[in-house]
Amino acid sequence: MSPILTLDNVSVSLPAGADRSHALKDVTLTVSANEILCVVGESGSGKSMTANAVMRLLPGGVAIDGGRILFEDRDLAHVSEAEMRRVRGAGIAMIFQEPMTALNPLRNIGDQIGEMFKVHTELSKAEIAARVLDLLDEVRIPDPKQAARAFPHELSGGQRQRAMIAMALALDPKVLIADEPTTALDVTTQAQILQLIRDLQRRKGTAVLFITHDFGVVAEIADRVAVMQHGKLVEEGPTDAILNQPQHAYTKQLIAAVPPLAAPPARAFSAEPIMTIENVSKTYRNGGFFGRGARVTHAVKEVSLTLPRGGTLGIVGESGSGKSTLARCLVRLIDPDSGKIVLNGRDLACLSREEMRVETRHIQMVFQDPFASLNPRRKAGELVAQGPIVHGTPRAEALARAKELFALVGLDPSSTDRYPHEFSGGQRQRIGLARALALRPDVLVADEPVSALDVSVQAQVLKLLAELRQKLGLSIVFITHDLRVAAQVCDLVAVMKSGEVVEAGPIGKVFGDPQHPYTQALLASIPGRDFGLKREAVAV
Template sequence: MTPVLVLDGLGVRLPPGADRSHALRDVSLSIAPGEILCVVGESGSGKSMTANAVMRLLPVGVAIDAGRVHFDGRDLATVSEAEMRGVRGAGIAMIFQEPMTALNPLRTIGDQIGEMFAIHTNLAKGAIRARVQALLEEVRIPDPVRAARAYPHELSGGQRQRAMIAMALALDPKVLVADEPTTALDVTTQAQILELIRDLQRRKGTGVLFITHDFGVVAEIADRVAVMQHGLVVEEGPAANVLENPQHPYTRQLIAAVPPLRAPPPRPLADEAILRIEGVSKTYRTGGFLGRGQRVTHAVKDVSLLLPKGGTLGIVGESGSGKSTLARCIVRLVDPDAGHVWFDGSDLATLPRAEMRQRTRHIQMVFQDPFGSLNPRRRAGELVAQGPIVHGAPRAQAMARARELFALVGLDPASADRFPHEFSGGQRQRIGLARALALEPSILVADEPVSALDVSVQAQVLALLADLRRRLGLSIVFITHDLRVAAQICDRVAVMKDGAVVEHGPVAQVFERPAHAYTRALLASIPGRAFGLGRNGGG
């Protein structure tokens, strides 16, 4: 079968001063109609740059300087920008990792999908509305009429991603480029999106270039796999061959880094609970006028849990299950409506704000997106020292302690003078950990701290957390939607659905002998189980 897209010896040059001369070197790949090619690798491997080169959406100062991109009888590396605008959307469409940054927050979903038809076709407005509704039905968005009238923030993450897929498929492109489209989604939503892409690709015969760092996703969706490292394709072949018999050491390393679902042997835990959560509830009311027509969301419903001293309590569930709201209730970023959070003899849920601020040094939070929680205008060392300075430590002492903490979390102390954007994602997460540890807390509340990291960096951060827990005697509340990660780091796990805990116990018991149907559904949705990924090991 003649390929629909061919990359032949593609090279992409980086601007002077970059960490290497080329983002891509001699990349040759092809995609047949109706085929899914997964390009996999760590951050910086060149996989997303490959997608951007195909779409001619390269950053300023970055340019194709070798090879060809064959599509529809043309070399996209050399066509004019005007010609390329005709290709984007109509011939090759792209789904981005984060739809909230790709969608215009000030325009409805229907308007944004309809714009594809307005630009590329002569359809009348009524016909465009009908096509938009049909597309939203095709990507299985409930109540397509309401969804078309909604703004991006009014849809869930999975629905926004479905809207992006509808937009990409609007003009029946020959090639679909999907750049990490499921990374931020929980396992059940991820499984639905992967099934949707696979189903649409089969029915329409679309060739798919699927960028990911998740080998579980690769196992679930790929026909063929290309593994990239430092801008080079180091291994390529049918998915089953690459997953079951990887030839390159780097491929074997990536597959080995996939965390197994089987929990390690249980650790002995103290009988003493350092944190007791009793009957915590939180309800949100939005919209309406004078209390009428309000939308009521029971984000957390009567949750009671214990965190053993020196232990790690995992809280897992889908997006919207209430796990992050519970974390924010624990540290009083959100005031609970009812219940108690006992720590060191005090009820954190009812402490006056001034007294709560004094307690915050003992319970620190690590966020999912370290870049969003780090001030880009301040140097990393200053960010780590900020907490102790606020609590009265002399600046020189706090800065010296910041450098010690950099070493503790595996960063070069000299890098404390750099700004957040000068670090990789994994390094920024280590800065977030150092900042949380600066006040010598007893408890860390970690909200999805590794969900945005590729598997090898994820493994490093999990190992670091386990080491810090052992060396510093930390107790950890670990929020995650990734059950494989929970299996590796947690001693006990609570499964949340619709704000309530539906199952709770030792991690091995819950994952190996789940009692609740929802827990079983979560476990069944983990991608890659057919290849052993996410079951007993990484391959």
């Protein structure tokens, strides 16, 4: 079958002063009709730059300086911008990673999808409105009429992504580029979106270029796989061959870093509880006038759990399940409405702000997005030393301790004088860990600490957490929606749904023999769930 889209020795140059001369170097790829080609690699590998080069959406200072991008007998690398505008949407369409930033927050969903028809067709207003509803129905959004009237913030993450897919498919493009379209989604929503893309692609015969760093997604959806590293294509082939008989050392390294779903052998830890959570509840009331007609959300409902000394308690569930709200209650970033949080015999829930400030030395938090949680105007060493200084440690001593902590989490102690933006995502997460450890806490609350990281960096951070737990005697509450990660790091797990714990127990028992239908549904939705078993045979 002849390819619809061909990249022939494409190179994309970077501005002077970048960490390398080219974002892409001599990349050759083809995608045919009714085929899904997954392009995988870590951040900086060039996979998203490949998509942007095809669409001619490169940032300033970045340019195609070699090769051809062939589509329908045209070389897109050299056509005019006016010609590219005719190709975008009608010939080649793109689904972006974060629909909330790709969608206009000031226009409703129906208008934004309808604009595709206004620009590229002669359809009447009534015909466009009907076509929009058909598309929303096609991507399985419930109540298309209401969704068309809704603004982006009024839809869930999965619904926003479906709206983006509807927009991309509006003009029946021959090529669909999907740039990490499921990365930010929960496992069940992710499974639905992958199935939707696969179904639509088969029905319409579309060629799909699917960008991802998730090998579970690759196993679920790809016909062929292309592996990129530092802007170069290092390996390409059928999915089964790449996943089970990889040839390149980098591909082997990436696959070896994927956490298997099966839990490791049970680890010994104390039966003595270091923290008990008793009937904790948190309710939010939004909107309404003088309290009337307010929307009530029971974010956490009567949750009771126990964290053993030296153990790791995982809390898993989808967005909106209440797991992050519970985490913030534990460290008193928000106050629970009721219940007890007893740490070392003291109920944190009833402490005053001043008393809690003293207790924070015993319980610290690591956040999901280290860049957002680190002050960009302060040096990394000062950020780590800040806690001890507030608690009375002399500044010089605290800064010296920061250097020790940098070494402990695998960072160069001399880099304490650098600012957060000068570190990679994985390094910033290590800084977040160092800051949390600076007060020598008994309990670490980690809220999605690896969800934004590449698979190999994720593996490094998880290994570091395990080493720190062993070395420092830490007890950890680990919040995640990634069940593969939970299986590898947690001793106990609690599954949350709509603010409640629906199942809890040892990780091997809960994941090996789930009793609640919701837990069963979560486990069944993991992309490439059998892939973890196959990858055990891969030699590194």
